[in-house]
Amino acid sequence: MTDSDRTDGVLTTDRPDRSEIDVLIRRASNHPLGTRFLTDGALDAVAATFNVHAFVVDAAREVLGAPAGITEPKPELIAARTAT
Numbered sequence: 001m002t003d004s005d006r007t008d009g010v011l012t013t014d015r016p017d018r019s020e021i022d023v024l025i026r027r028a029s030n031h032p033l034g035t036r037f038l039t040d041g042a043l044d045a046v047a048a049t050f051n052v053h054a055f056v057v058d059a060a061r062e063v064l065g066a067p068a069g070i071t072e073p074k075p076e077l078i079a080a081r082t083a084t
Contacts, residue, residue, distance in 0.1 A: 016056040024052055024060045032076065039064050 027050055028038035038046055039061055047054045 016053070016059045020052070020056050021059045021063055024050055024056055025064065028060075032080075035064065 028035045043054050043057055046057045
């Protein structure tokens, strides 16, 4: 590690790049749980669901804005899980 890897004492290698963030947001918008899960879901659950590091989830949340409240699954997800 060199001084060029640090910005204000924070490792820049820990920061996801914009392409990683955009990919996560696109994946969330196409996922049955939607982008509300990305913004409002438990950090570890969101990271595990999308198989990304928690730093990417945090960065995507910054891009999308503040949480909107309780996350509700999309109706089609509920229907698929209750249909037998």
